[in-house]
Amino acid sequence: AQTVTQSQPEMSVQEAETVTLSCTYDTSESDYYLFWYKQPPSRQMILVIRQEAYKQQNATENRFSVNFQKAAKSFSLKISDSQLGDAAMYFCAYWAVAGNTPLVFGKGTRLSVIA
């Protein structure tokens, strides 16, 4: 079964600095998607960024970018110029194209932003 591991339960970053959140996953599939979701105190799940496994180029969305290492099964999220509004739980998720499998989530990393 696919698993997603987020080894950092909590992280903190100074406002305007850069922080990287780690995620590793285990799969035997070759075609899949990886996601980072943000869950602020409002508890709403917000998609931050998505990476398709067959694309070698790392995805970017404004201040958010990923480092996707397919061979190492690693998918880290880099947040640049951190803002107070970035404080939230961040969940890494995996989704295999074949087999109609659901999203598999990691347990999350709680990010604090220090003013």
Next chain:
Amino acid sequence: DSGVTQTPKHLITATGQRVTLRCSPRSGDLSVYWYQQSLDQGLQFLIQYYNGEERAKGNILERFSAQQFPDLHSELNLSSLELGDSALYFCASSVVPAAFGSEQFFGPGTRLTVL
């Protein structure tokens, strides 16, 4: 606002009771997913429906059931409630089933408290 609505926002009930959670997907989305998030945990997939039919099943207890109606709204029924069922229940929707790579949009969740 994702376009996915869930009612009620909060629900407090007693052990042994039965409750129904409701979800209306985004306009045009045929697929609905239900997830459970216990305290400080990632989301656990429960069940998926596509155009009225069950598509995939996750770690859903036998005490729980769901259905998707012809107007595409979905209901999650939880019966013989236990203290451990207290959680945030999310509904998500997508245009087509997950296997085709479409993004899932999450509702605001229903917080269930079992006393």
